[in-house]
Amino acid sequence: MISIAGVKKAILFLVLLCLFCETGYSQNSNNRRRSNDRERVEIILNEAESNAKPVSAANERSKQPTENRNSRGVFASTSEFLKRNSLLLLSILTLTNLFSLFLLVFQRTKRNKSYPFVHISHNQKETQNSNPLGKTKVINNQNSTLSQKLVQENKAQLFIDESSNIQATSTNGTAQSNWLVVRTSVAGKSHTESNPPIPCQDSNYYQDIGKDWGIAVVCDGAGSKEYSHFGSRFVAKRTGLIFEDIIKQNDWQIINILPTQDKWHEVSKSAFAKIRTELEEFAKKHQVESGLLSCTVIVVIHSPIGVLASHIGDGRAAFCNVKNEWKAIIKPYKGDEANQTVFITSVDWNEQDKYIESTVFEEEPIAFALMSDGCEAHSFEVNIYDEAEQKYRDPNKPYPKFFQPIVATLKNFHQSQVVTEEIAAKWERFIEGGNEKLKNEPDDKTMVLGILIKPDKA
Amino acid sequence: MAENEFSAESPQNYEQKSICCFVVDVSGSMAGSPIDQLNQGLQEFHRDIAANSMTANRLEVAVVEFSDSVDTKVQPALADSFTMPRLTTKGSTKLVDGVREAINLVESRKNWYKQTGQPYLRPWIILITDGAPDGDQDVNSLAQEIQSGTRGKKFVFLAIGVQGANMNVLNQISSTDMPPAALQGLKFSEFFKWVSASMSVVASSKDGDKVDLPSPAAWMQGFKI
Numbered sequence: 191m192i193s194i195a196g197v198k199k200a201i202l203f204l205v206l207l208c209l210f211c212e213t214g215y216s217q218n219s220n221n222r223r224r225s226n227d228r229e230r231v232e233i234i235l236n237e238a239e240s241n242a243k244p245v246s247a248a249n250e251r252s253k254q255p256t257e258n259r260n261s262r263g264v265f266a267s268t269s270e271f272l273k274r275n276s277l278l279l280l281s282i283l284t285l286t287n288l289f290s291l292f293l294l295v296f297q298r299t300k301r302n303k304s305y306p307f308v309h310i311s312h313n314q315k316e317t318q319n320s321n322p323l324g325k326t327k328v329i330n331n332q333n334s335t336l337s338q339k340l341v342q343e344n345k346a347q348l349f350i351d352e353s354s355n356i357q358a359t360s361t362n363g364t365a366q367s368n369w370l371v372v373r374t375s376v377a378g379k380s381h382t383e384s385n386p387p388i389p390c391q392d393s394n395y396y397q398d399i400g401k402d403w404g405i406a407v408v409c410d411g412a413g414s415k416e417y418s419h420f421g422s423r424f425v426a427k428r429t430g431l432i433f434e435d436i437i438k439q440n441d442w443q444i445i446n447i448l449p450t451q452d453k454w455h456e457v458s459k460s461a462f463a464k465i466r467t468e469l470e471e472f473a474k475k476h477q478v479e480s481g482l483l484s485c486t487v488i489v490v491i492h493s494p495i496g497v498l499a500s501h502i503g504d505g506r507a508a509f510c511n512v513k514n515e516w517k518a519i520i521k522p523y524k525g526d527e528a529n530q531t532v533f534i535t536s537v538d539w540n541e542q543d544k545y546i547e548s549t550v551f552e553e554e555p556i557a558f559a560l561m562s563d564g565c566e567a568h569s570f571e572v573n574i575y576d577e578a579e580q581k582y583r584d585p586n587k588p589y590p591k592f593f594q595p596i597v598a599t600l601k602n603f604h605q606s607q608v609v610t611e612e613i614a615a616k617w618e619r620f621i622e623g624g625n626e627k628l629k630n631e632p633d634d635k636t637m638v639l640g641i642l643i644k645p646d647k648a
Numbered sequence: 649m650a651e652n653e654f655s656a657e658s659p660q661n662y663e664q665k666s667i668c669c670f671v672v673d674v675s676g677s678m679a680g681s682p683i684d685q686l687n688q689g690l691q692e693f694h695r696d697i698a699a700n701s702m703t704a705n706r707l708e709v710a711v712v713e714f715s716d717s718v719d720t721k722v723q724p725a726l727a728d729s730f731t732m733p734r735l736t737t738k739g740s741t742k743l744v745d746g747v748r749e750a751i752n753l754v755e756s757r758k759n760w761y762k763q764t765g766q767p768y769l770r771p772w773i774i775l776i777t778d779g780a781p782d783g784d785q786d787v788n789s790l791a792q793e794i795q796s797g798t799r800g801k802k803f804v805f806l807a808i809g810v811q812g813a814n815m816n817v818l819n820q821i822s823s824t825d826m827p828p829a830a831l832q833g834l835k836f837s838e839f840f841k842w843v844s845a846s847m848s849v850v851a852s853s854k855d856g857d858k859v860d861l862p863s864p865a866a867w868m869q870g871f872k873i
Contacts, residue, residue: 568659581764583765589658589659593656
C-alpha cells in the first residue's frame with residue numbers, strides 16, 4: 191500500500207516543479223513570441239530589402255535562435271533544458287499529479303468501505319474527531335509497510351513456503367512412501383468479495399518422515415487479526431518440524447510403537463508451548479503484537495500402527511480404518527457463539543488441558559483427512575436435528591458419501607498415472623467449488639487428504 | 649467410467665442462526681412521510697433477506713415498536729416464516745422500555761438456541777427513533793445495560809437517529825465502539841439495504857469481534873470518504 195504522507199509530499203514537489211516549469215514555459219513562450227515577432231519583422235525587412243542577400247537573411251534567421259542562448263554553466267543549461275522542454279514536462283507532471291490524486295482518493299475510498307466503528311483492532315489509532323461518525327479506521331501507515339515487509343521477509347525465510355499451500359505429494363522424504371497426499375488452502379467467498387480482498391488465512395503442511403509415517407498440519411488464522419495469514423503459515427511449518435523432532439527423539443518410529451494417551455498429551459502440550467514461544471519471538475522480531483498472528487492448529491500423524499492427533503481450536507480430522515470406517519479423531523473447541531474458538535496465542539497456559547486435546551488411535555489407517563472449519567459442514571455431519579431429544583446437536587461424524595468417492599477418485603488418478611501437479615490442481619478446484627455447498631462457503635477452506643496406495647493393491 | 653475431476657456429496661446440516669431485532673419509534677412525530685418511508689424500507693428489507701441464500705436460512709428477524717406502550721410486532725423468525733407488518737404511529741416515546749424489551753427478547757432467543765443445541769452468532773439490536781424519550785424514562789439505567797451488554801459481547805447495539813432525534817441521548821446510551829448514526833433525510837430504503845447486506849456479512853462471519861460491513865455512505869449523515 192502507498193503511504194499517504196509520501197503521496198502528499200510527492201504531489202507538493204510535483205506542484206512546485208510544475209510552477210517552475212510553467213514560469214519557464216511562459217517565459218519561453220514569451221521569448222518565442224518575441225522571437226517570432228522579431229523573425230517576422232526580419233523577414234519583412236529582408237524581403238523588403240533586395241533579394242541579393244537571401245543567404246544572409248537565412249543566416250540571420252538561423253542565427254536567431256542562438257541569440258537567446260546563454261552559456262551560464264551547468265545550472266544554466268539545466269534550467270534552459272527545462273524551459274525549452276517545459277510544455278512536455280508540464281504535461282507529464284500534470285498527468286502524474288492527477289494519477290497521484292486519484293490514488294489518494296481511491297485509497298481513502300477503499301479504507302472507508304468498511305463500516306468504521308464496528309472494526310475493533312488492537313493496532314488501529316482512531317482519529318480524534320468531534321463527530322463520532324467521522325471516526326474512521328485509520329490503518330497505521332507503519333502497519334501497511336510492515337505488512338509488505340513481512341511478506342518480503344517471509345518469502346525469504348525458508349520456514350514460510352507459500353508454495354506449499356497447494357500441493358499433491360506422493361513422496362516427500364528420503365524413503366519411498368506408500369501414501370499419496372493432496373492438500374490445498376483456498377480463500378473463502380467472503381474473503382475474495384471483501385473490499386479490499388482479505389488474503390486466505392488458512393495454511394497447511396505435510397511431510398513424509400519415512401517408513402510410511404507422515405505429519406500433516408492445518409492452521410486457520412483468526413478472522414479478526416490482521417496478520418493471521420502469516421501466523422498460520424509460520425505455525426503450520428514449525429508445528430510439522432517440531433513434531434517430527436519429537437517422533438525422532440522418542441524413537442517411536444524405530445521401536446514401532448505409539449505413545450500412550452498421557453505421554454502423547456504431555457509431549458503435545460510442551461510442543462505447542464514451544465511453538466507459541468517461537469511465534470512470539472517471530473512477532474517481536476517484526477514488531478507486531480503476537481495476538482495479531484493468532485491461529486488454530488491441528489496436527490495429525492499417521493503410521494502403519496495407528497494415528498495420533500493433537501489440536502488447539504476448531505476444524506475437523508478423521509481417519510479411515512481397514513474396515514472402511516471413517517472415524518473422527520478430534521472434537522473442535524467452540525465458544526458460546528458459533529464462530530468463536532481458541533487460538534494458540536490465546537490459550538491460558540495454566541489451563542492447557544482445557545484447550546489442548548490429544549488423541550491416540552491404535553488402528554491401522556488406510557486414509558486420513560484434516561481440515562479447517564470452512565470445510566466441516568460440507569464433509570461432516572455437524573448440526574443435525576435429533577427428533578428423540580428434540581434438540582440440535584453436533585454428531586461430529588465424517589460423511590461417508592463425501593469421503594468414499596474422493597478416495598476412490600484419488601486412487602484412480604494414481605493408477606491412471608495422472609501427474610501429481612494435475613492431481614493437485616484438480617484437488618484445488620474441488621475444494622474451491624466441487625459442489626454448490628463448497629462453492630458458496632464464505633470461509634477459507636483447507637483440506638488435507640491422504641490415502642494408502644499399497645503396491646499389491648495397485 | 650473414468651472421472652476427470654473430484655466430486656462428492658455434502659451432508660445436510662442445519663445452519664447457524666443470527667438474529668436482528670428492530671426497535672422502532674412509532675410516536676406521533678413519525679406520522680406521515682417518516683413512517684411511510686420506514687414501512688417501505690422494512691418491506692424491501694424483508695424481500696432482500698428472503699432472496700439472499702445466506703440470510704434466508706440463517707437470519708431471524710424481530711420487530712418491537714414503542715410509543716405509549718411497547719409491542720412486539722414480529723417474534724424472532726426466519727424470512728419465510730413471517731409477514732412484515734406495516735407500522736402505524738400512535739402517542740409518545742417510551743424508548744427505554746422499547747429497547748429493554750428488545751434486549752430481553754434477544755436474550756431469551758439465545759437461551760432457546762442454547763437449550764436446543766443450535767449454534768448462533770451475536771444478536772443485533774437496531775433502534776430507530778426521531779425524538780427523545782419521554783421524561784419519565786430512565787435513560788441512565790438503559791445506558792448502563794447497553795454498555796454492559798455490548799462489553800460482555802451479549803449483543804451488538806446500533807442507534808439510528810431520524811430527523812429531529814436527540815442525538816445526545818443516543819450517544820449516551822450507545823457504546824463507544826458503535827456510536828449512533830444520523831439518517832440522511834428519510835433514506836430508509838438505503839438504510840435497510842445496508843442492514844440486509846450487513847446481516848449477510850454477519851451471518852457468514854468467521855469471528856465475532858470483527859465484521860467488515862459495507863459502507864454506510866448512502867444513508868448516514870456525516871460519513872466522509
